[in-house]
Amino acid sequence: MKVLVAIKRAIDYNVRIQIRGDASGVVTEGVKHSVNPFDEIALEQAIRWQETGDADDVIAVTIGSESAVDQLKTAAAFGCRRVIHIAADREVQPPVAARLLANVAEAERVDVLLMGKQAIDDDCGQTGPMTAARLGWPQASFASHIELQSSSARVTRELDDGLETLDVDLPAVITTDLRLCEPRYLRLPDIMRGKKQTIERRSIDEFDVSEAPSLELERVTAPPKRTRGQLVNDSDALIAELQNRQLL
Amino acid sequence: MSERDVLEYDVVIVGAGPAGLAAAIRCKQKAPLKQICVLEKAAEIGGHTLSGAVIETGPLDQIIPNWRDAPPPVCVDAVQDKFRWLTRDHSITLPTPPQQQNHGNVIVSLASLVAWLGEHAEELGVEIYPGFPAADVVFDDTGRVAGVVTPDMGLDRNRQPKPGFAPGVEIRAPITVFAEGCRGHCSKQLIQRFELDRDADPQTYGLGLKELWQLPAGRATPGLSVHTIGWPLDNAVYGGGFIYHLDKDRVAVGFVVGLDYADPRLDPFEVFQQYKHHPSIARLLEGGEVVAAGDRSLVEGGWQSLPTTEMPGAILLGDGAGTLNVPKIKGVHTAMTTGILAGDHLAGDRGSVGFDTVIRHSEVGQELYRVRNIRPGFRRGLWPGLANAAWETALGGRSPWTLPNRADWRAMRSLTETDDDAPPQRAEYRHRELPPATRESSVYYAQTEHDENQPVHLQILEPDICMTRCREEFGNPCTRFCPAGVYEVVDDAAGEPHLQINAANCVHCKACDIKDPYQIINWVTPEGGAGPTYYNL
Structure with missing residues (x-):
């Protein structure tokens, strides 16, 4: 079985996000980036399949600037035997990412396309479902458990009101949720090996995705600051104050 | 294994x-x-x-x-130096010592x-x-x-x-x-x-505390570096502050306290926060925002x-x-x-x-x-220290003697040896308004992270001392010299005080390993990647 894992370079979850002075976005320069945590879970799952023999080939792919190669090295350190970089120096929104990933999934004839349920930078959560639609494949999103069978997968999905288990025919797109598995600690020798692995280089210009972005970013602002609270001495004062402000 | x-x-x-x-x-x-x-x-x-x-x-x-x-990302030519002596309400400009003239140097973020x-x-x-x-x-x-x-x-x-x-x-x-x-x-x-x-x-140390501020447009003077001595430290404690003006309306403000201080009640974090509230500095910072903060010990033994x-x-x-x-x-x-x-x-x-x-x-x-004799000359206080520094500078270090260094942890006096009153400068402390208000919020700006479920990387070699001898003799100074709130005395279920170690707060400054008066705190490295995340500091 062949598994393709799509990963995204995102600002590390531990970074305190700063907004640019001109409200055009968040500060990304000199800030630690990592594999989007949900995609890292997808990587871990795919590598576990490779270790148990359920998958014989795991390929990682990412779309983005030259810096995203760092995240492919992480994927290689996990144990992905092939890593593909689709160079893109412009912003790639979910519809375009979906077309690129569908293209790779088809060309590589993979059985499972695995990716995080969403990226923690834009929180869109659209790329997985859109890719499935592009490919005309079944999809199972928010997976917290996956059992691979010969021509299908049994997937447990995390929903707001409980768990749903369904069977999807392969090939399929599966997006991973937090509880699917916990990524391992990478060992230094694996990181060293990952650094030396060959990156397969593609470019967004090789694909027919020249359309203008469908979304335009207006501005990014911080939530309004909370003003300092007021201390009152007793409940009577509280009631009086609330009445005074016409809240009671 | x-x-x-x-x-x-x-x-x-x-x-x-x-x-x-x-x-x-x-x-x-x-x-x-x-x-x-x-x-x-x-x-x-x-x-x-x-x-x-x-x-x-x-x-x-x-x-x-x-x-x-293709210079490093933060790199501003140092064009102007100022050296000031602070009292609680005033700032007096002194001639800049020759060692602190920075023409030809650059102000950077070392991170x-x-x-x-x-x-x-x-x-x-x-x-x-x-x-x-x-x-x-x-x-x-x-x-x-x-x-x-x-x-x-x-x-x-x-x-x-x-x-x-x-x-x-x-x-x-x-x-x-x-x-x-x-x-x-x-x-x-x-x-x-x-x-x-x-x-x-013995090696001697100082503890440096630093914040990076984003100021309202036009307030910073790129290339200006200001060094201060005096308030909020009294003349017995070695230390001073700095304000380095960067580009893009940013300033680095910081304070170094010599870890050979004697009074166990001294609180370097509070000293730094007070420093920011000196009128000459608060004026600069008001309306700005903290971008990052952190702390690190430095060697001073020379x-x-x-x-x-x-x-x-x-x-x-x-x-x-x-x-x-x-x-x-x-x-x-x-x-x-x-x-x-x-x-x-x-x-x-x-x-x-x-x-x-x-x-x-x-x-x-x-x-x-x-310069070997300059730092130890401050052991007798600020003014003798400055006089000695002038002498040593004039002689270019050719004095026939070498002043000795003592271990910082030995310098701490017990509570009974210190005056009963609070240290004199504390009465003069200002009500603070600039962020961060507490150690915990300062740690937030250091973006420090440790997985809580890992071996504690601050090892107390003889934990029995903490709540007995140390509490009596020094009043648990670790709760004050640690700028990150790692050490906290809290009551346990039975109402008995005990020392709680919030190892996840640690910013790896090493002050505890250095200053603990019994030398029973041993800092070891936590899991890889844990600790603060400094950018532009």
Whole structure:
């Protein structure tokens, strides 16, 4: 079985996000980036399949600037035997990412396309479902458990009101949720090996995705600051104050 | 526990700071075939690096001659110096001491400078592994240093493996370079084991606290550096503040407290926060925002405290040895120079032998020798210290004597020896309004992170002392000298006070390991990648 894992370079979850002075976005320069945590879970799952023999080939792919190669090295350190970089120096929104990933999934004839349920930078959560639609494949999103069978997968999905288990025919797109598995600690020798692995280089210009972005970013602002609270001495004062402000 | 992997290199360097990276770059330039591995405990290069910092650029010219064409991300020419003495309400301009005249120097963020140096090193083929500390030193059968071992990743609080556990690896090399910075925990162990400080005075330290502020447009004066002495410290305590004006309406504001202070009630975090509320500084900061904050100890012992910098199979560099020039308040150029000297030495396959002589006879050794008497002269207070500094400066260090250093932890007096009243300056403290209000919120700006379920990396060797002798004699000063709120006295279920260690707050400043009056706190490295995340500090 062949598994393709799509990963995204995102600002590390531990970074305190700063907004640019001109409200055009968040500060990304000199800030630690990592594999989007949900995609890292997808990587871990795919590598576990490779270790148990359920998958014989795991390929990682990412779309983005030259810096995203760092995240492919992480994927290689996990144990992905092939890593593909689709160079893109412009912003790639979910519809375009979906077309690129569908293209790779088809060309590589993979059985499972695995990716995080969403990226923690834009929180869109659209790329997985859109890719499935592009490919005309079944999809199972928010997976917290996956059992691979010969021509299908049994997937447990995390929903707001409980768990749903369904069977999807392969090939399929599966997006991973937090509880699917916990990524391992990478060992230094694996990181060293990952650094030396060959990156397969593609470019967004090789694909027919020249359309203008469908979304335009207006501005990014911080939530309004909370003003300092007021201390009152007793409940009577509280009631009086609330009445005074016409809240009671 | 599974067998450890062993990796072999020609040189292994512990610490991707200015000294370690300068050594790696220089060695690779001179001997391109050498396989060099640099280990770094921060998740990213520079993530644990914090300094003022106004630096001299000589060493940069040496290893990256065209560096000004693509300078580090934060780099502003130092164009103007001011030296001020603060009282509670006033600021009096004094003549700037010659050592603090910064014309020709640049103001940088050392965190981003080392990240930038790391890129240069990697281009040359140096392998750098952030997120992998040296947990311990490896010795061969003859007792020689043979390399280091990285920590086991994925142990729980009780040292049992968690799912995903990855054992550490041994990295061996004919020569290991320890460039861990101030009070490196492997260096500390090696100094004891090889008695490297046998002929030296005890090392002495200061604690530096720093914040980066984004100010309203137009308020900063790029290139201006201000140094202050006086308030909020009284004249008995060595220390002072700095304000470095960067570009893009940013200023770095910080304070250094000499860790040889005597009063156990002194609270360096509060001192720094008070400092920011001095009218001359509050005026600058009001309406601005804290962008980042952090704390780091620095070495102050200089020439007479410099340990032997070589031992069988290993050498010590930079602040790991103790090469900071206190009157200049600069250690980056000396650290980098020790790195460059090490790079030359290593490229020549000379092992560790002779390195100590190289350091002592180098410009770094000479520079430290000339100013050796200035810092210890402040032991009798600010004004005698300044008079002594003037004398030493006039003589260019040719006094026929060398003033001794004492260990900082010995300087602390017990509560019974201190006055019953609160320290005099405390009554003058201002109501604070500028952020961060508390240690906890300061830690938030340091972006520090440790997995809570891992072995505690602050080991109390004799925990019985804390709630008995220490509480009585010193009133648990760890709760005050730790700027990150790691140490907290809380009541347990039975209402009895006990010491709680919030190890996850730790910003790796090492003040506790240095200042604890019983020397029972041992700082060891936590899991790789844990700790603060400094950008532009």
